[in-house]
Amino acid sequence: MRMLSTILGRIGTSILFVCLALMILTYIPPMCVDDSIMAYLLCPGYYFNVARCCDEHGAQMELEIRISANGTFNVYVVSVCSDRLMMNGTLQQLYEFIEKSPDKVLVEYVGNTFEYSIKEAFNTSVIVANKGESALLVTYRVKTYILMVPYSRVKTLIAYLMPLGITFIMQWILMKIKEKE
Amino acid sequence: MFRKGKAFLEVLAIMLHEDYKFPVLELFVFLFVLSTFILMSPTSFQAITFHYTKERMIYALISAQMDIPGIPFLIFLILVLKNIAYGFGSDFEKGTIQVLLSYPLRRSALLTAKLISGLGIPLVMFVGIGIFALYVLFPKLVLNGITYIVISYLAFLSYGLLITAIILLLVIYLKRSGAPLAVGMAFCFLRIIARGLLDLYVEATKRTTPLKIISIFDSSLALRYYCEHTIWSPSSSEVMGYVIISYCLVLGLFLIAYYYFSRRLDI
Numbered sequence: 001m002r003m004l005s006t007i008l009g010r011i012g013t014s015i016l017f018v019c020l021a022l023m024i025l026t027y028i029p030p031m032c033v034d035d036s037i038m039a040y041l042l043c044p045g046y047y048f049n050v051a052r053c054c055d056e057h058g059a060q061m062e063l064e065i066r067i068s069a070n071g072t073f074n075v076y077v078v079s080v081c082s083d084r085l086m087m088n089g090t091l092q093q094l095y096e097f098i099e100k101s102p103d104k105v106l107v108e109y110v111g112n113t114f115e116y117s118i119k120e121a122f123n124t125s126v127i128v129a130n131k132g133e134s135a136l137l138v139t140y141r142v143k144t145y146i147l148m149v150p151y152s153r154v155k156t157l158i159a160y161l162m163p164l165g166i167t168f169i170m171q172w173i174l175m176k177i178k179e180k181e
Numbered sequence: 182m183f184r185k186g187k188a189f190l191e192v193l194a195i196m197l198h199e200d201y202k203f204p205v206l207e208l209f210v211f212l213f214v215l216s217t218f219i220l221m222s223p224t225s226f227q228a229i230t231f232h233y234t235k236e237r238m239i240y241a242l243i244s245a246q247m248d249i250p251g252i253p254f255l256i257f258l259i260l261v262l263k264n265i266a267y268g269f270g271s272d273f274e275k276g277t278i279q280v281l282l283s284y285p286l287r288r289s290a291l292l293t294a295k296l297i298s299g300l301g302i303p304l305v306m307f308v309g310i311g312i313f314a315l316y317v318l319f320p321k322l323v324l325n326g327i328t329y330i331v332i333s334y335l336a337f338l339s340y341g342l343l344i345t346a347i348i349l350l351l352v353i354y355l356k357r358s359g360a361p362l363a364v365g366m367a368f369c370f371l372r373i374i375a376r377g378l379l380d381l382y383v384e385a386t387k388r389t390t391p392l393k394i395i396s397i398f399d400s401s402l403a404l405r406y407y408c409e410h411t412i413w414s415p416s417s418s419e420v421m422g423y424v425i426i427s428y429c430l431v432l433g434l435f436l437i438a439y440y441y442f443s444r445r446l447d448i
Contacts, residue, residue, distance in 0.1 A: 017207040021214035146226040
C-alpha cells in the first residue's frame with residue numbers, strides 16, 4: 001500500500017512538472033515565419049484568395065492580415081483550404097460556394113481597408129471580391145506566426161492533468177503525515 | 182513463488198529509489214517535455230508548409246526529437262548512462278551489489294530489476310512523452326499512423342539500446358562506473374561525428390555500402406533514406422529488415438550480459 005502510494009505520488013509530481021513545462025511553452029510568444037506584402041489587380045466580377053492556411057492537422061498557425069485597395073471591396077473569411085475554393089475565379093463561383101456551405105463563412109466585410117487576425121487557424125482562406133464596376137488595385141500584407149504549442153488544446157490538457165496530479169500528490173502527503181503520527 | 186515475487190518488488194523499489202531520488206524523475210520529465218515541443222514545433226510548421234506525406238511527416242517530427250542533434254534523445258541517453266553506468270557501477274564499487282545479491286532472488290531477476298529501473302522507466306517516459314507531444318500537435322496523425330510511429334521509434338532507439346547494452350556489459354565486466362560512463366559518452370558523440378563524415382563520404386563517392394553497414398547498428402539511417410529517397414532508397418521491407426537485425430544485435434548483447442552476470446560473475 002505504501003509503495004503504491006509512493007508510486008502514485010511520484011507520478012503526480014511528474015504530471016505537475018509536465019503541466020509546468022506546458023505552461024512555460026504557452027508563454028513563449030508566436031514566432032513570425034512569413035511576412036509578405038503583395039499587390040493584385042482585381043477585375044470587376046472576380047474574386048481572389050489573398051491568404052490561405054492549410055493546416056488540417058494542428059492549430060499551430062496564426063495569421064495577421066491587412067488588406068487595402070483603391071476602392072470598396074468585399075472580404076470573406078472562410079474556413080476551407082484552397083482545394084474546395086480555387087485561388088481566383090468569378091463571383092458566380094464564389095456565390096455558389098457560399099450558397100452550398102454558408103456555415104463555412106466566418107466573417108463578411110465591406111470596405112476600403114480590412115485588418116484581421118486568425119488565432120489557431122485550421123483550414124482558412126481570406127477571399128477578396130470585387131463587386132464594383134472598375135478594377136481594383138488590392139495591396140495586402142500577410143504575416144504568418146507559428147505557435148510553440150496549440151494554446152487551446154494545451155490549456156484543456158492542463159485543466160485535466162493538474163487536478164489529477166494534485167490528487168495523486170495529496171494522497172502521498174496524507175500517507176506521509178499518517179506515518180509520522 | 183510469492184516470496185520471490187515480493188523480494189523482486191523489494192529490490193525493484195530499492196533500485197527505483199536509488200535511481201530516481203526526488204526530484205530527478207520530475208526534472209527529466211520537465212526537460213523531455215520542454216525540449217520535445219521546442220524541437221518538434223518548427224518541424225511541424227515545415228511539414229505543414231511543404232505538404233509532407235503522412236510517413237514523411239511522422240519521420241520529420243520524430244527525427245526532430247531523436248536524430249542529431251536531438252536534445253531529448255541526448256537527455257534520454259544521459260539518464261540511462263546515469264542509471265546503468267554510474268548507478269549500477271557504483272553498486273559494484275561500493276559493494277551494495279552484495280546486499281542485493283543476498284535477497285532470495287536469481288541473479289537474472291536482479292539484473293531484470295535493474296534494467297526495468299534504469300532503462301525501462303526512461304524508455305516508457307521518453308516514448309510516452311514523444312507520442313504525447315505528437316498527439317498534442319497532430320491528433321489525427323497519431324490516430325491514423327500509430328504503426329508507423331512505433332516503427333520509427335523502434336528504428337531511432339536501436340542505437341541508444343545498443344549503447345546501453347555495451348555499457349551494461351562493460352559495467353558487469355569491469356565492475357566500475359567511470360570507464361563505462363566515459364565510453365557511453367564517447368559513443369554518443371561518435372554517432373554525431375560518424376554521421377557527418379558518412380554524409381560527406383556518401384555525397385562525394387555516391388557509394389551506398391557504408392550506409393548499409395551503419396544501418397545494421399543504427400537502423401534510423403535506413404529509415405531516413407527511405408523517407409528522403411536521395412542516394413539510397415531502401416524499400417519498407419528493407420527498413421524493417423534493418424530494424425530487426427539491429428534489435429537482434431541488441432538482444433544478443435543483452436543476453437551475453439545476462440549470461441555473464443548470472444554464471445560468470447565472481448562475487
